[in-house]
Amino acid sequence: MPELPEVETIRASLAPLLAGCRLESVEILTPGVCLNPEQVDLKGWLVQNLDRRGKYLLINLVRPPVNESGQGDLSDPGRHMLSDSNPAGNPAGLTGVVHLRMTGKLLVQAEDEPLRPHTHIRLVFTKDGTTIRLVYQDVRRFGRLWFFPAGHEKALHGLATLGPEPLSSHWHAADLQRALSRHPKASIKAVLLDQTVVAGLGNIYVDESLFRAGLSPLRMAGNLTAQETAGLHHAIRHVLRAAIGCGGTSFRDYVDGLNNKGHFQYELLVYGRGGLTCKKCPAILLRRVVAGRGTISCPHCQPDFTAD
């Protein structure tokens, strides 16, 4: 389900609610969906903030202040000394890592709301005397939630090998050009779907970016001109920013952490529009499988895209 704009929207929707919450319990309703590889005690941690890398959502938790009198100082530099001296047994930080894969949802649920089908994990938090329930639902059960001592989440291969954030000011067309030149004979679509090349693009935003850049997904990555690469780099950033601005794409059943739909589905130019007329020319959009994924493109606006 979720690509970078959807995960970013979920992060932003949950962060204000969860920041400062104390984790009271983790109820695992379906074994295998929530993993705690180092058997860290999950109770009593405080949510510091939510972060995102590619399509991964990171929940950063810290030890509650020892001092009962106030909120404590979470930025106390001495706190970090603990992680060096005792990394796993009594870590100074805890990181929850969520990957929603195709159909995962992370939602706050009202206390009186009945548990919906396909709920696999329930996290119970408290803040200022109120209870907040965060549930993980996932029809297909491809997604996962892991807990690690802070820093140890690099044990996840997919997270450790992620490429650059496409919306970072440090990601330039030249970086994309360099990545493409490393896979000269692969289709541009396959390379953009590769999370080690750039983090967070999936089937929707790759097709949308390629259409806006006027490039066929079948083009070999090594054959793009510098100008075409610059246009693609720009299109990727433009599409991702626009989609975040719309709260993501609710094409099927994506919702943010508060159960709100996004509206970028109304801005899609090609994804889901196979057989329909192109929005920029009179041609009919074609569908074919590229890099193992259903791919929609315009045979006129994206030259060299033909039916099989």
Added chain:
DNA sequence: GCCAGCCTGTTG
């Protein structure tokens, strides 16, 4: 690289 496999639900 490609492709099956992981799962269930929806659509043609």
Added chain:
DNA sequence: CAACAGGCTGGC
């Protein structure tokens, strides 16, 4: 009934 679905992994 078969095909397909927003993703990733591991085996050729």
